Amino acid sequence: xxxxxxxxxxxxxxxxxxxxxxxxxxxxxxxxxxxxxxxxxxxxxxxxxxxxxxxxxxxxxxxxxxxxxxxxxxxxxxxxxxxxxxxxxxxxxxxxxxx
Numbered sequence: 349x350x351x352x353x354x355x356x357x358x359x360x361x362x363x364x365x366x367x368x369x370x371x372x373x374x375x376x377x378x379x380x381x382x383x384x385x386x387x388x389x390x391x392x393x394x395x396x397x398x399x400x401x402x403x404x405x406x407x408x409x410x411x412x413x414x415x416x417x418x419x420x421x422x423x424x425x426x427x428x429x430x431x432x433x434x435x436x437x438x439x440x441x442x443x444x445x446x447x
Contacts (some may be wrong), residue, residue, distance in 0.1 A: 368414030
């Protein structure tokens with residue numbers, strides 16, 4: 349009987365990153381936040397993207413879960429920005445994976 353492969357933490361991390369980037373809206377959000385080089389609220393993003401506010405919130409949640417963005421609470425809003433440290437890790441992991 350063949351042994352099952354073991355998934356490492358790196359496999360799981362790459363899968364989480366790829367899942368987070370698997371929707372065009374999330375790719376667009378990442379491009380916007382990277383291009384701004386600053387934080388912005390979902391209210392500031394909603395005018396630039398043709399999706400419902402609740403859908404945008406779900407996409408932001410997925411990106412945050414993957415660690416690609418972070419939300420800074422500034423009542424009554426949350427400002428989202430790229431988690432630079434995790435973004436660099438993601439780029440390194442994906443570059444290594446694509447070899």
